[in-house]
Amino acid sequence: MADRELTPRIVVVGAGPAGVRAAQTLLEAGIRPVVIDEAARAGGQIYRRQPTNFRRSHEALYGTEAARAQAVHDGFDAIAATVDYRPDTLVWNIADGQVWTASERGYATLAYDALILCTGATDRLMPVKGWHYAGAYSLGAAQVALKAQACAIGARVVFMGSGPLLYLVASQYVKAGAKVAAVLDTSPLSNRLRAAVDLIAQPGILADGVALTRALAKAGVPVLTGVTPLEITGNAENGVNGVRVRLANGTERDFAADAVALGYHLRPETQLADLARCDFAFDAKTRQWLPKRDQDGRASVAGVYLAGDGARILGARSAEVSGRLAALAALADLGHKVDPLTLVHLRRQVASYARFARGLATAFPWPHEQAANLPDEAIVCRCEAVTAGDLRRVVNETGAKEANRAKAFSRVGMGRCQGRYCGHAGAEVIAACANIPVEQVGRLRGQAPVKPLPVAIAPEGEE
Amino acid sequence: MTQGRFVRLAEQDRPSLTLYVDGQPVTAMEGDTLMVAMLAAGRVLRTSEFGDGKRAGFCLMAACQDCWVWTEDGGRLRACSTPASAGLRLSTSQPGASWPTAN
Numbered sequence: 001m002a003d004r005e006l007t008p009r010i011v012v013v014g015a016g017p018a019g020v021r022a023a024q025t026l027l028e029a030g031i032r033p034v035v036i037d038e039a040a041r042a043g044g045q046i047y048r049r050q051p052t053n054f055r056r057s058h059e060a061l062y063g064t065e066a067a068r069a070q071a072v073h074d075g076f077d078a079i080a081a082t083v084d085y086r087p088d089t090l091v092w093n094i095a096d097g098q099v100w101t102a103s104e105r106g107y108a109t110l111a112y113d114a115l116i117l118c119t120g121a122t123d124r125l126m127p128v129k130g131w132h133y134a135g136a137y138s139l140g141a142a143q144v145a146l147k148a149q150a151c152a153i154g155a156r157v158v159f160m161g162s163g164p165l166l167y168l169v170a171s172q173y174v175k176a177g178a179k180v181a182a183v184l185d186t187s188p189l190s191n192r193l194r195a196a197v198d199l200i201a202q203p204g205i206l207a208d209g210v211a212l213t214r215a216l217a218k219a220g221v222p223v224l225t226g227v228t229p230l231e232i233t234g235n236a237e238n239g240v241n242g243v244r245v246r247l248a249n250g251t252e253r254d255f256a257a258d259a260v261a262l263g264y265h266l267r268p269e270t271q272l273a274d275l276a277r278c279d280f281a282f283d284a285k286t287r288q289w290l291p292k293r294d295q296d297g298r299a300s301v302a303g304v305y306l307a308g309d310g311a312r313i314l315g316a317r318s319a320e321v322s323g324r325l326a327a328l329a330a331l332a333d334l335g336h337k338v339d340p341l342t343l344v345h346l347r348r349q350v351a352s353y354a355r356f357a358r359g360l361a362t363a364f365p366w367p368h369e370q371a372a373n374l375p376d377e378a379i380v381c382r383c384e385a386v387t388a389g390d391l392r393r394v395v396n397e398t399g400a401k402e403a404n405r406a407k408a409f410s411r412v413g414m415g416r417c418q419g420r421y422c423g424h425a426g427a428e429v430i431a432a433c434a435n436i437p438v439e440q441v442g443r444l445r446g447q448a449p450v451k452p453l454p455v456a457i458a459p460e461g462e463e
Numbered sequence: 464m465t466q467g468r469f470v471r472l473a474e475q476d477r478p479s480l481t482l483y484v485d486g487q488p489v490t491a492m493e494g495d496t497l498m499v500a501m502l503a504a505g506r507v508l509r510t511s512e513f514g515d516g517k518r519a520g521f522c523l524m525a526a527c528q529d530c531w532v533w534t535e536d537g538g539r540l541r542a543c544s545t546p547a548s549a550g551l552r553l554s555t556s557q558p559g560a561s562w563p564t565a566n
C-alpha cells in the first residue's frame with residue numbers, strides 16, 4: 001500500500017458522468033482515486049456504452065447528447081489506466097469506514113479516507129394492475145434494450161407514465177424503426193404551462209424536449225396527456241396484450257400492445273448513503289426521502305460526499321458539475337487548496353439545473369393519488385407478488401403504519417429488488433389507507449447487501 | 464407463440480452463436496446479453512416462484528433481479544447483465560429447488 005502513505009485514499013463509487021468528472025478532478029489535484037463500478041464499461045446510465053463489437057455511431061446512440069457522451073467516454077478512457085479502476089465490481093456494503101466489494105475475483109474490503117457516492121438513479125414506478133406480466137418493463141429498460149442491445153422490448157410498444165424520459169425514449173424508438181402504439185402521459189398538459197417559469201432556466205434542454213413531442217406527433221404516434229392508467233391487460237402465461245386507460249375526458253380506452261414501457265421519472269439510488277449512515281430529509285415536492293447534503297455535496301457524515309442523480313435527480317449535465325464539486329469538497333476537507341471562484345461558478349450551474357428539475361417536477365408530478373385507487377388485487381411488490389390488498393390488510397389488522405414495520409408484516413420491500421420498485425408506491429398505499437401524510441410512513445432502510453450476492457465467490461482480501 | 468418478444472432493430476451482422484435453454488438450442492449473436500438471446504428467440508425468461516406466472520425481466524439495469532436464470536449445475540445468472548456465450552446450458556427454473564423458494 002505504498003501510495004496510501006503518499007496520498008489519502010478516495011473511493012469513487014460509480015463511473016457515470018458524476019463519477020468520471022469526480023475522478024478527473026481528483027487526478028488533476030494529484031490524487032489517484034479508486035473508481036468502482038458494477039458495470040463492465042464506464043459511462044453510467046445515459047451514456048451507457050454498447051458492447052465493443054457493436055458499430056452504431058455516438059450520434060445514433062445519444063442523439064443531441066452525442067458530443068457530451070463522447071467527452072465523458074474520452075475523459076474516462078484517458079484516465080482509466082491511471083486511476084485504480086475496478087469495473088464489474090459491486091459495492092454491496094459500507095461499514096466501519098470501508099467499502100465492501102464483490103466481483104468475479106471475490107469479496108474484498110477497502111478502507112477509505114473519503115468516499116464519493118455517484119450511484120445514479122433507477123426508474124420510479126407506480127404499480128398498475130397487470131404490471132407483473134411478461135412484456136411490462138420499466139421505461140429505462142426500454143431505453144437500455146435499444147441503446148445497449150439494439151432491440152425494442154416488443155413489436156408494438158405503449159409508453160405509459162410521465163416525465164421527460166417518456167417522450168425521449170418513445171422518440172428514440174420511433175427513430176430506430178420500432179412501432180410505438182401510443183404515449184400515455186398521466187400529467188395534464190396545463191402543468192407544463194405552470195412549470196414554464198422554472199423550465200426556462202435551461203432553454204436548450206427545454207427546446208430539445210419540445211422538439212421530441214413534435215417529432216412524435218409528426219410520426220403519427222398518439223400522444224395523450226392527463227391519462228389515468230387502469231390496467232395492463234393480458235395474462236400470466238402469455239404476458240401483455242395491451243393497456244386500458246381513462247382519458248382526460250373521462251372515457252375509457254384500450255390500446256393493443258405486446259409491451260409496455262412504464263415509468264414516472266427517476267429515483268436516486270441511495271442505499272449506500274444510507275448504509276454510510278447519512279441523514280435523510282423528506283422532499284415534499286417530489287414526495288420522497290433524499291440524503292441531506294450541502295451545496296457542494298457533503299453528506300451529514302464526515303468524509304462522505306454525494307454527487308449526480310444518486311443525490312438529486314438533476315440530470316446528466318448537472319451530474320458532471322456536481323461530480324466535480326463533490327471532488328473539490330473532498331479535496332478542500334483534506335487540506336488541499338481549492339479555487340473559490342471555481343466553486344462559485346460550479347454552484348451556480350447546479351442551482352440552475354435544480355431550478356429546471358423543479359420545473360420538471362411541476363410538469364410531470366409523481367401521481368401519488370393512483371396508490372389510493374389501486375385495486376386490491378393489483379400487485380405492489382413484483383418480487384414476491386404481494387398485492388395492494390395484502391398491504392392494506394396489514395395496515396388495518398396490525399396497525400403497522402411505519403414503512404419498515406409494514407414491510408416486516410407484508411414483505412413489501414423485502415424481495416430481491418429491495419424496495420427499489422415498490423418502496424415509494426408502498427408508502428403511498430400505506431399513507432392513503434391509514435389516512436396519514438406519506439412522510440409519516442417514513443422510508444425503507446437500506447440493507448446490506450444492496451443487491452443479492454453471487455453465492456460462489458471467495459474472499460479476496462483486505463486493503 | 465414461437466416469435467420472440469424482443470425485436471432486433473440494428474447490429475444484425477454479428478457472428479452468431481448457439482446456447483441451450485432447457486435443452487433446446489437457441490441461436491443468438493456475439494454481444495447479446497443472455498436476456499436478449501433468450502427473448503429475441505422466445506417469450507419468457509422464467510416462472511415466478513410466487514405463482515403469478517411467467518416473467519421476462521423488468522429493469523434491464525441489474526436492479527430488479529427479475530431476470531434470474533440458472534446454469535444446469537445450479538449457478539444463478541442475471542440475464543440482463545450477463546453476456547451470452549457459445550455452448551452455455553441454461554435452465555429457466557432453479558435446478559433442484561424446493562418449491563416455492565424465497566430469494
Ligand SMILES: Cc1cc2nc3c(=O)[nH]c(=O)nc-3n(C[C@H](O)[C@H](O)[C@H](O)COP(=O)(O)OP(=O)(O)OC[C@H]3O[C@@H](n4cnc5c(N)ncnc54)[C@H](O)[C@@H]3O)c2cc1C
Pocket residue numbers: 013014015016017018019036037038039043044045046047089090091092118119120121122123139140141143144165168266269272307308309310314315316317319450524
Ligand atoms: C435507464 C435510464 C436512462 C436514462 N436516460 C437518460 C437520458 O436519455 N437522458 C437524460 O438526460 N438522462 C437520462 N437518465 C438520467 C441519467 O441517468 C442521469 O442524468 C445521469 O446518467 C446521471 O449520472 P450519474 O453519474 O449521476 O449516474 P449514472 O450515470 O446512473 O451512473 C451511476 C453508476 O454507478 C454505478 N453504481 C451504482 N451503484 C453501484 C454500486 N453499489 N456498486 C458499484 N457501482 C454502482 C452504476 O453501475 C453506474 O454506472 C437516465 C436514467 C436512467 C436510469
Ligand code: FES
Pocket residue numbers: 520521522523524525526527528529530541542543544
Ligand atoms: S431485468 Fe432487472 S435485474 Fe435484470
